[in-house]
Each structure stands twice: as C-alpha cells, then as structure tokens.
Amino acid sequence: MKMDSLVIITGLSGSGKSLAGNCLEDLGFFCVDNLPISLIRPFCDMARRSTDPPRRSALVVDIREGAAIRKLPDTLQALRGMDIPLQVLFFECSDEVLKRRFSETRRPHPMAGHTATLEDAIVLERMEMAAIRDFADRIIDTDRFNAHQLKAYLSNAFGGAADSRSLNINVLSFGFKYGIPAEADLVLDVRFISNPYFVEGLRNMTGQDGPVQEFLLQQPETEAFASRLKDFLGFLVPLYTKEGKTYLTVAIGCTGGKHRSVYLAGELGRHLEGEGLAATINHRDLGRE
Incomplete structure (x- = not known):
C-alpha cells in the first residue's frame, strides 16, 4: 500500500x-x-x-x-x-x-x-x-x-489532511533589519509604501490594526501592488504544482516587519485561502521590538 x-x-x-x-x-x-x-x-x-x-x-x-x-x-x-x-x-x-x-x-x-x-x-x-x-x-x-x-x-x-503532493504556501512577513528569511523562495520588498511608523498614533500599532490598514489603503500603490501580487501568484502556483513543488515560501518584507509587510502578508494569505489553496500566514518579527 x-x-x-x-x-x-x-x-x-x-x-x-x-x-x-x-x-x-x-x-x-x-x-x-x-x-x-x-x-x-x-x-x-x-x-x-x-x-x-x-x-x-x-x-x-x-x-x-x-x-x-x-x-x-x-x-x-x-x-x-x-x-x-x-x-x-x-x-x-x-x-x-x-x-x-x-x-x-x-x-x-x-x-x-x-x-x-x-x-x-x-x-x-x-x-x-x-x-x-x-x-x-x-x-x-x-x-x-x-x-x-x-x-x-x-x-x-x-495538521490538515491535504494531499501531500499539493503546494503548501507559507506567506511570511519579516523586517529587513532582522535579515532575510533563509527559507524564502520569493522575497518581496514593500518599503516603497509610506511607513506608518512615522505617523503619530500608528507607531505602536501593527498591520493587523484597522487604523494602520486604513492608512496603507489610502496610498494607491498599496492596492495596486496587492492586486499585481495576487495575479503573479495566480500565474506561478499552477506551474509550481505541475513541477511537483510541495512548499513555497513567499516572504514580504518592510523595515521592521510590523506594519506594511504584516498587512500585505495577511491580505495575500487570505486571498490564497479564498482560492482554495493550502496557505498559512506567519509574522516572523511581529512583537520583536
């Protein structure tokens, strides 16, 4: 058997x-x-x-x-x-x-x-x-x-019962000042988005908090990047699956791994789950400061 x-x-x-x-x-x-x-x-x-x-x-x-x-x-x-x-x-x-x-x-x-x-x-x-x-x-x-x-x-x-031959996607947020994750297959730098860290009242919040997300979404490049990233993964995932790849780690980085990368990693992970893919979301450096 x-x-x-x-x-x-x-x-x-x-x-x-x-x-x-x-x-x-x-x-x-x-x-x-x-x-x-x-x-x-x-x-x-x-x-x-x-x-x-x-x-x-x-x-x-x-x-x-x-x-x-x-x-x-x-x-x-x-x-x-x-x-x-x-x-x-x-x-x-x-x-x-x-x-x-x-x-x-x-x-x-x-x-x-x-x-x-x-x-x-x-x-x-x-x-x-x-x-x-x-x-x-x-x-x-x-x-x-x-x-x-x-x-x-x-x-x-x-923990799940998914087919081990399917592609398991780990969406990982991180801070560049702590180093690039060794396990990353794809590394995406989102430091081009304005940093909530320098906005009064947002510094001590994270990308999981509503006010930070509202600030990020006020910048057109945030949603434009997220949309293109989803399309990019939509193109790549079937090709990786066809080649028999079982793990894909998508690492999204900002300066400290607290605001921008956390929001976008969560957004991408939830999108992938909504597409029926085996995706997990991890925030490597959240709470590190």
Missing part, C-alpha cells in the same frame, strides 16, 4: 528537531528518532509492502549518525525516485542561539568529541550538514520560535 507522506526531519543539533518529531507524532505521524540511514530504504520498502502501513511517517536523521550522515544525500535522491511523497525539513538557527540552548540544557554537542570548543563543534556540524541542506524542501530557522510557536507552525503546515 502506498504511503501518503514521508517527512525527513534533519538539521543542526539544538535547532528543534526532536520537538518537531514530537509535534508530528501528536498530529498522527508514525515517528522514529535517530533511525540509522542504512535502515531508511528498508523501512520504506517494508511500509510499501505492508497491507496496513503507517500512512504518514516522520524520521529524524542527524549528525548523531557520525560519518554515515554523508550518505544521506544519496539516500534522499534514491527515495525521490521511489514514488514516495517525500518532504525534507532542515532545521537551523544562529550560532548564538545554539550556544545559548546548549548552555541552558547542559547537554554535550554531538560533535564535542571532535573539537576543542562548542563553537568549533557548531562550525564543524554546519560543514557536515551543508550538502543535506541543499536537498531540503523547507529550511526552518528557529531563532524566533519558542516551543509553543514551533508547534503552532508545524501544526499549520501538517
């Missing part, structure tokens, strides 16, 4: 992979943590031969495999040729966040035996995992996620 979905959870130590596995298990996935790479293909073969296989499975695979992790790209390439609806999630975050998390948990880094310092272990792991990162369908930067937010993010992405 055919599997409906196979999710490979991989990435950097301390970036939230185990939490992600637990979350998917809560969503009904059959999850295996630290499955040896040599057993991934036998696992898939067994599931396909079974009369009652786990319909949705998630496997956590990472640097704990040691040198064998270098075989993962070849394994992923083989899985893509087996008619298995595969999704590869790569979790990462900044060095500063990783160092803080390891300091808080007091757990040794898996590469600690190969380096003199935690900083060196993190650098070494990034080098070892670089080739795997290139295979990812979605790169998830957990710098701005706490445990609750990460669970909510994954629940939005995997």
Whole structure:
C-alpha cells in the first residue's frame, strides 16, 4: 500500500528537531528518532509492502549518525525516485542561539568529541550538514520560535489532511533589519509604501490594526501592488504544482516587519485561502521590538 507522506526531519543539533518529531507524532505521524540511514530504504520498502502501513511517517536523521550522515544525500535522491511523497525539513538557527540552548540544557554537542570548543563543534556540524541542506524542501530557522510557536507552525503546515503532493504556501512577513528569511523562495520588498511608523498614533500599532490598514489603503500603490501580487501568484502556483513543488515560501518584507509587510502578508494569505489553496500566514518579527 502506498504511503501518503514521508517527512525527513534533519538539521543542526539544538535547532528543534526532536520537538518537531514530537509535534508530528501528536498530529498522527508514525515517528522514529535517530533511525540509522542504512535502515531508511528498508523501512520504506517494508511500509510499501505492508497491507496496513503507517500512512504518514516522520524520521529524524542527524549528525548523531557520525560519518554515515554523508550518505544521506544519496539516500534522499534514491527515495525521490521511489514514488514516495517525500518532504525534507532542515532545521537551523544562529550560532548564538545554539550556544545559548546548549548552555541552558547542559547537554554535550554531538560533535564535542571532535573539537576543542562548542563553537568549533557548531562550525564543524554546519560543514557536515551543508550538502543535506541543499536537498531540503523547507529550511526552518528557529531563532524566533519558542516551543509553543514551533508547534503552532508545524501544526499549520501538517495538521490538515491535504494531499501531500499539493503546494503548501507559507506567506511570511519579516523586517529587513532582522535579515532575510533563509527559507524564502520569493522575497518581496514593500518599503516603497509610506511607513506608518512615522505617523503619530500608528507607531505602536501593527498591520493587523484597522487604523494602520486604513492608512496603507489610502496610498494607491498599496492596492495596486496587492492586486499585481495576487495575479503573479495566480500565474506561478499552477506551474509550481505541475513541477511537483510541495512548499513555497513567499516572504514580504518592510523595515521592521510590523506594519506594511504584516498587512500585505495577511491580505495575500487570505486571498490564497479564498482560492482554495493550502496557505498559512506567519509574522516572523511581529512583537520583536
């Protein structure tokens, strides 16, 4: 019997992979943590031969495999040729966040035996995992996620019963001053729209508040841009779907990720949902100031 979905959870130590596995298990996935790479293909073969296989499975695979992790790209390439609806999630975050998390948990880094310092272990792991990162369908930067937010993010992405082969669109607002999201497929700069931050009474509001939205809609370019963006996605989505793409992250950025990008991300996400597409809306930097 055919599997409906196979999710490979991989990435950097301390970036939230185990939490992600637990979350998917809560969503009904059959999850295996630290499955040896040599057993991934036998696992898939067994599931396909079974009369009652786990319909949705998630496997956590990472640097704990040691040198064998270098075989993962070849394994992923083989899985893509087996008619298995595969999704590869790569979790990462900044060095500063990783160092803080390891300091808080007091757990040794898996590469600690190969380096003199935690900083060196993190650098070494990034080098070892670089080739795997290139295979990812979605790169998830957990710098701005706490445990609750990460669970909510994954629940939005995997909680539904949508066909895993359909295109899942993540509309993401962000602030350029905090960096461009690593997972972005399309990056749109809306800083050409006048900034509500400099309008008295609007600075402490967000793009989700009515007065800010009214201010933005008073500018003709706001609605003109939104209309063209909707048409642009209407053109792209069928083409991406035809090519088998399963994830599309549309990142809309303004200066601080608080006003303009928040409004337009919400507007685009609601439009896509109204078109019957699997769309989620996330505001990466809202509340950061």
